[in-house]
Amino acid sequence: MSEMNEMIKMLADAPEEQRQQMLTQRLKMIAGQPEEQRVKSLAGLITAVTELKEKKMKPFIATRTKILLGLSSEEKEAILVGRMKAGKMVGDKIHMTDMKVTLEVAKQMGEEKLKMLTGLMKQIAEKHGLPTPEFGY
Amino acid sequence: MKRFLEIIPLLGLGFLKLGIGFAIVTIVKSIKSTGENATGSFKKAGLKLENNKAPFFAKSFPIMLIAGILSELVAAIIMIFWIIAGVNGNEYANHIYEIITVPIEGLGVALLIGGIAFGLTTIVLNLGIQVNELPKRLKALVKGEKDLEELQPKSLIPRWTKIVTITGMIVTGSALIPVAIIRAVHYAVNYSPTYETPVGLNALLWDTWIFLGIAILLFAISYWLLRIIKWLRRQRTQLGKTVEEIAEMEVPTIENPLKITTAVHSFATAGLMWMFIFFFVIAIYQAFQETLLGVVTLKMLIKPGRAISLALLFIGIGLALLTIVVNLNLTAFMLPSSFSNIVNAIKKDNTRVELSQASDKPLKLSPMKLFIGLLIGAFIVLLGTIPLAILRISYQFQGLTQSQLTVEHLIGPVVSTGVGLIFLMIGLFFSTIVGFVKARKTIISEGVESCVYYTIEKK
Secondary structure (H helix, E strand, O other): OOHHHHHHHHHHHOOHHHHHHHHHHHHHHHHHOOOOHHHHHHHHHHHHHOOOOOOOHHHHHHHHHHHHHHHHHHHHHHHHHHHHHHHHHHOHHHHHHHHHHHHHHHHHHHHHHHHHHHHHHHHHHHHHOOOOOOOOO | OOHHHHHHHHHHHHHHHHHHHHHHHHHHHHHHHHHHHHHHHHHHOOEEEEOOOOOOOHHHHHHHHHHHHHHHHHHHHHHHHHHHHHOOOOOHHHHHHHHHHHHHHHHHHHHHHHHHHHHHHHHHHHHHHHHHHHHHHHHHHHHOOOEEEOOOOOHHOHHHHHHHHHHHHHHHOOHHHHHHHHHHHHHHHOOOOOOOOOHHHHHHHHHHHHHHHHHHHHHHHHHHHHHHHHHHHHHHHHHHHHHHHOOOOOOOOOOOOHHHHHHHHHHHHHHHHHHHHHHHHHHHHHHHHHOOOOOOHHHHHHHHHHHHHHHHHHHHHHHHHHHHHHHHHHHHHHHHHHHHHHHHHHOOOOOOOOOOOOOOHHHHHHHHHHHHHHHHHHHHHHHHHHHHHHHHHHHHOOOOOHHHHHHHHHHHHHHHHHHHHHHHHHHHHHHHHHHHHHHHHHHHHHHHHHHHHHHHHOO
């Protein structure tokens, strides 16, 4: 099992409060990385997340989405650009699984959050000349 | 049947020890590649760094683990021949197999536990280098210094703990050789087995000698674990100071050392002392068995005596492992935010990420279930000896020797179950540690790489 898989598994098994604290620090750290490294880190992260069992995957992605929406606008932009570029690196299956669950959990958080997230993604994709993500609805 | 029942726990425990050993190999590999990745990144920034050569124990411990399990497998195979010889009534072969099996078993145990101890020594060395070098290199990177004072890796290994480890291995590995010699000589001279004779009691003495060796090794293991705790704590202190200096921000002081760390010293020392005292009680009994103390049924207390010592030592090890997981948890909290602040400082970005305050209840982060499992194991070990010893003594006073034998046969399986549970819990502790160490590798490797990238970009 790769280092990233071990880390994600450890975070997924941790209690919610601890997972949130550790993942916040981790996402902030990734946001501060140079782009190439950030894309690689996020590719490793989403690959490892999609390898979790569904029971663990959903709460993990819910925590990640909650943290993402609470980051500063620069950090959000850095993470989302990295995430979109990482999507190409990991292949359609992993990218779509992660995207689908992310949108599902955002919807569960409320329509407002879902709109905020999709709007942000569209806006950032346009700004950086990336293809607009397909949200499947 | 009795011999067959001896093979299963022997092999089972051997494989559990091997599993723990391999978890340690994984931890060592992960810590080592953390250092290699970081060194590679620092070299890209022009830092002149020497590669340290791996010492003897670091190279040899995986070989010791393999040799240990192979010895136990060989002992188990010979034991099967021993059983066949017993069934066929071949007395000569029966005794030859018995003479050969016992010292090989001892050697296997010494290599397996010694391999684990040397694996921990390797962790202590690699972790020690990183704890001392990482802050120094980060500061040098930011200041643009190229030459760094070289670290003496030998100074990171406590000499006495190393001596105790080697002593424990020698005692454990050689303990059963005299038994084999006594048995061989006795059989050659008398053409009769050695049981229930004064020579048989000598074998009992040497049998306790191997437990003394195991106790010394477990004592050494406790101290290697304590050293790991010390390095993990120091890593957070040093990293905090580095963040303070580079990012020019206030960093909360870390929590005081956990009180249970003191308990590790107490349990380890009490366990070893108990085994020493016990060993000398047996030795005195041996010397005076025909005279002064011959009437005392000390023989009945041998197994409970050993069990108390091992239970104390294992509880100490469990507490140390618990503290290591807590420290790794706290490190996992601190590392990403520390690197974020250092990276921001290098980028000349004034954003600072607040580092979490010292936890007032750090034990909340510990895998208490695993420790409780270990305690239950220790309790089962004691259950398999003390109450049974009392029963045996009371039976003997009543002259019920047959009942005494029945009770005797219960001891082995019960103690093996307890020891098996203890090893299983220790194995689970180590697999938890593997997860944290791999996470640590990712964070440190990526963190250093970012620091180096932005330093080069700044130039």
